[in-house]
Amino acid sequence: MIRYILFDLDETLYPATSGLMPAIGERMRTFLEQRYNLDPEVAHELQKRYWLQYGTTLRGLMLEREIDPQEYLDYVHNVEVAQFIQPDERLHKILATIPYEKVIMTNADAPHAERVLARLGVADEFTRIFDIVFMEFECKPARGAYERVLAALNARGDECILIEDSVRNLPSARELGIQTILLLPNGMDPQVQPTRRFLDPAAQDKPAECPPDANLCIQEIYQVAEAIQTLAPR
Ligand SMILES: [Mg+2]
Structure with a gap:
């Protein structure tokens, strides 16, 4: 029986075309430029290699160079979220179902997650932020990331469904019995410049078609309640 829905945040709860992650990606690059000249x-x-090799740029910095993680997190997330994403009443209604x-x-x-949830107007739908x-x-x-969350929730993998936009986060979740719903890119927004996309390593991780590691794929987050209903009928 399903008990928990684990939601990814960035580019899952708001559109990938918002430009928020590219802006954060730019700050990651600026941080590296300035810190290491x-x-x-x-x-x-370097940013790309760390992201591919370690999951995040920060993890690479921590393992290969000495860095204060909090200083880095504060720096890269110091963007005006409201410039990129808007309140989303439709999403709030769907989450509530x-x-x-x-x-x-x-x-x-x-803190970044709280700012995004507050801006979208959906913070009250989530009980915890991991x-x-x-x-x-x-x-x-x-895999350890998922194990930690499952332990904190006192839940088994098969009691959870993961909602993600990043395909590479799916296999380890599936290994633990977590079902997965993947958000596919919903077309390219011509407003978003290709150079800005290139600055965001995560943009390289969006398949056009539903991969085997996803139990189900959706085109937009508004289909999420329906998809959960399909995987876990009540
Ligand atoms: Mg994401």
Whole structure:
């Protein structure tokens, strides 16, 4: 029986075309440039390698270079969320129909998650936020990240459904018995410049078609309640 729905935050609860993650990605690159005195291209390559190899840029910085994680998190998330995302009453109504406890599981930090949830107007739909600090920086897709969340919820994998936009976060969740719903990219927004997309490593991780690691795929987050109903009929 399903008890919990684990929601990814960034580019899952709001559209990938918002430009928020590219803006954060730019700040990650700027941080690397300034801290280690790197050229922009070198900083971007490093950012990409860390993201691919360790799950987040921060994890790479922590393992390969000494860094204060909180200083980095504060710096990269210092963006005006309201410039990128809008209150979403439709999403709030749909979340309210889901008859299970909903929690956030994010590789960002809790203050960023709180700002995003508050801006969307959906904070009251989520009972807990499991962030990168909770995961002790062992972030998705590490299996340990999911194990930590399951332990905190006192839940088995098969009592949870994960909602994600990043395909690489699915296999380890599936290994633990968690069912997965993947949000596919809903077309490219011509307003978002390709160069800005390139600055966001996560943008390289969005398949056009439903992969085998997803139990179900949806085109937009507004289909999430229906998808959960399909996987866990009541
Ligand atoms: Mg995401």
